[in-house]
Amino acid sequence: MKFLILAYKNLKRRKIRSLLTIGGVAIAVAVLVSLLGFNTGYKQALTRDVDKMGYQVLITAKGCPYEAATLMLKGGGGLRYIDQDIYNKIVNDPRIDKITPQLIHTIYDTERQEGKGGFAMYMGILRSYLELKPWSKFKSGGWFSGDDVDEAIMGYEAAELEQRSVGDKIFIPGVDKVLTVVGIFERTGTQDDGVCFLPLKTAQRIFNVKDKITGIGIKLKEVEKIHEFEESLYNIANIQVISMAQVKGTILSLISTAQILVTSVAAIAIFVAIIGVVNTILMSVFERTQEIGVMKAIGASKLDIFKLIWIETILTCSLGGIFGNIIAILGGNVVEYFVRKLLPYVPGGKLVLITPYLLFYSLLGTIILGLISGIYPALRASSMRPIEAIRSGE
Amino acid sequence: MEKYIIKAQGLKKIYRLPAEEIIALKGINFAVKKGEFVAIMGPSGAGKTTLLNLIGCLDVLTLGDLEVLGYNISKLKEKKLTNLRRGNIGFVFQEFFLISSLTALENVELPLYFTKSHNKREKAVKFLKDVGLEHRLNHLPSELSGGEMQRVAIARALVTEPAIVLADEPTGNLDTKNTREIFNLFRQFNQEEKITILVATHNVKLGYKSDRVIQLRDGRIEKDESVN
Numbered sequence: 066m067k068f069l070i071l072a073y074k075n076l077k078r079r080k081i082r083s084l085l086t087i088g089g090v091a092i093a094v095a096v097l098v099s100l101l102g103f104n105t106g107y108k109q110a111l112t113r114d115v116d117k118m119g120y121q122v123l124i125t126a127k128g129c130p131y132e133a134a135t136l137m138l139k140g141g142g143g144l145r146y147i148d149q150d151i152y153n154k155i156v157n158d159p160r161i162d163k164i165t166p167q168l169i170h171t172i173y174d175t176e177r178q179e180g181k182g183g184f185a186m187y188m189g190i191l192r193s194y195l196e197l198k199p200w201s202k203f204k205s206g207g208w209f210s211g212d213d214v215d216e217a218i219m220g221y222e223a224a225e226l227e228q229r230s231v232g233d234k235i236f237i238p239g240v241d242k243v244l245t246v247v248g249i250f251e252r253t254g255t256q257d258d259g260v261c262f263l264p265l266k267t268a269q270r271i272f273n274v275k276d277k278i279t280g281i282g283i284k285l286k287e288v289e290k291i292h293e294f295e296e297s298l299y300n301i302a303n304i305q306v307i308s309m310a311q312v313k314g315t316i317l318s319l320i321s322t323a324q325i326l327v328t329s330v331a332a333i334a335i336f337v338a339i340i341g342v343v344n345t346i347l348m349s350v351f352e353r354t355q356e357i358g359v360m361k362a363i364g365a366s367k368l369d370i371f372k373l374i375w376i377e378t379i380l381t382c383s384l385g386g387i388f389g390n391i392i393a394i395l396g397g398n399v400v401e402y403f404v405r406k407l408l409p410y411v412p413g414g415k416l417v418l419i420t421p422y423l424l425f426y427s428l429l430g431t432i433i434l435g436l437i438s439g440i441y442p443a444l445r446a447s448s449m450r451p452i453e454a455i456r457s458g459e
Numbered sequence: 460m461e462k463y464i465i466k467a468q469g470l471k472k473i474y475r476l477p478a479e480e481i482i483a484l485k486g487i488n489f490a491v492k493k494g495e496f497v498a499i500m501g502p503s504g505a506g507k508t509t510l511l512n513l514i515g516c517l518d519v520l521t522l523g524d525l526e527v528l529g530y531n532i533s534k535l536k537e538k539k540l541t542n543l544r545r546g547n548i549g550f551v552f553q554e555f556f557l558i559s560s561l562t563a564l565e566n567v568e569l570p571l572y573f574t575k576s577h578n579k580r581e582k583a584v585k586f587l588k589d590v591g592l593e594h595r596l597n598h599l600p601s602e603l604s605g606g607e608m609q610r611v612a613i614a615r616a617l618v619t620e621p622a623i624v625l626a627d628e629p630t631g632n633l634d635t636k637n638t639r640e641i642f643n644l645f646r647q648f649n650q651e652e653k654i655t656i657l658v659a660t661h662n663v664k665l666g667y668k669s670d671r672v673i674q675l676r677d678g679r680i681e682k683d684e685s686v687n
Binding site for chain 1: 537544
């Protein structure tokens with residue numbers, strides 16, 4: 066404790082220099098913690114998003130599978146159609162637990178986003194859609210009254226945005242159609258919240274794509290047989306089978322490439338910060354040569370001096386670690402803002418997830434770095450001969 | 460045998476510099492009894508500081524034997540020397556050498572940080588009182604006068620209750636009044652606590668206020684006389 070106070074007083078003596086050094090460590094730690102926090106947060110959010118789609122397998126028209134999957138995840142236009150016959154063909158496959166066809170249609174609505182314009186997303190579904198998404202509960206109202214009726218069920222956010230409740234009419238721009246809202250879903254935290262659902266047949270009729278769908282979502286009885294199931298579907302012309310696990314893996318690996326790059330930059334920043342710490346402490350050791358000599362003369366042993374300088378370094382690094390963590394926590398939202406702006410697909414929910422574990426380990430890490438980087442300056446100081454050290458100032 | 464607290468025989472110290480060898484002490488023989496107040500006098504370069512540093516285990520001798528508190532210090536390793544120094548020998552320097560970031564009280568406490576001593580604070584306060592600085596406990600060295608700084612340094616040298624105090628030109632940076640007061644402090648601790656004191660000085664008047672004057676010249680003892 067007494068050494069800690071001594072070390073603290075020494076750091077206080079050169080306030081600016083100490084603060085700059087601590088700041089260097091803090092920034093490096095903040096970047097690293099934010100990145101690691103982003104890593105966990107993004108993974109969790111993406112996993113949650115993909116899992117909440119409810120499918121393990123998605124069948125779509127041939128094309129880029131990841132583009133298709135991404136479109137399904139985030140919504141957007143440009144999906145290609147497949148024949149509903151395909152659905153009819155495989156619907157009774159014994160390996161399938163649950164299956165649902167869907168027709169996604171997007172319409173550009175100039176009145177969206179306070180006049181800036183944006184895509185409104187419509188989805189034609191069958192009742193089996195709800196079986197794949199057991200968490201979709203009605204906040205009010207209920208299912209459509211028939212297969213081909215002019216009715217709509219709105220996602221939580223879509224209903225909020227349009228200020229609709231059950232019984233209200235809703236106008237679909239582009240096709241000039243008016244539907245009656247019969248149900249509103251509770252919030253699910255997925256893209257479904259922003260979607261306006263229609264009966265599949267109604268959707269095919271008003272969007273003028275008879276007997277077409279954009280995708281089929283499938284949940285298998287045995288997940289282990291997913292590969293075998295995919296193989297058997299490859300024979301059907303003009304479709305592709307996308308395993309959501311694969312999609313998740315690919316998005317994560319795309320992100321991780323960028324992450325490796327940025328993490329190495331952060332690692333270099335930490336390395337530079339540590340060199341800064343060593344440099345600062347070494348300088349202050351040389352400046353205090355005489356003082357160290359005096360301390361030895363009045364009874365300090367080699368070990369005492371070593372401890373004193375070592376504690377000073379550890380203190381500098383830990384303070385940097387603490388401030389770095391604070392910056393990371395406060396700055397998490399800033400990182401999130403930029404990520405959302407820059408990345409093409411971003412899952413919902415909190416992206417930068419800074420857990421107590423992460424904070425604990427980053428702090429532990431900086432303390433260990435302090436332990437390591439303090440060794441050399443502390444050795445230099447402790448090995449000074451008292452008489453030469455005292456004379457150095459004369 | 461035990462009555463000598465310091466015993467030097469054929470003590471030599473040679474500084475080997477790249478260009479030359481400086482023989483600072485050319486064979487010194489003397490012994491100091493416990494409780495003696497010795498002034499080491501002589502012109503600059505006579506070897507006063509070197510002698511004190513050797514006795515204080517701050518420097519290593521080149522030749523000869525030096526016994527301090529019964530230990531032959533030429534044969535001791537650094538760790539043992541540190542242990543001997545700590546708690547047994549107190550230093551007072553001409554330049555005071557207080558730690559500028561610490562208050563008077565903390566400076567006096569500092570040597571106790573390196574020992575297992577209890578009641579550090581109380582001891583430090585007591586010694587600061589003894590040197591007449593109870594009103595300056597929480598002042599930084601920069602807020603003290605030269606005389607006050609040297610008093611803090613003396614309190615720091617005494618706080619570990621050493622057997623020997625070595626003072627190297629302790630009054631060299633002080634005015635006449637402070638010089639007298641500092642010297643009286645040494646005398647007081649010498650008489651009350653029976654501390655052996657060695658003071659290097661070239662103030663002749665002061666030197667002859669001690670018990671014994673050892674006159675050095677060119678690394679040799681020129682004169683060794685008792686003062687009555």
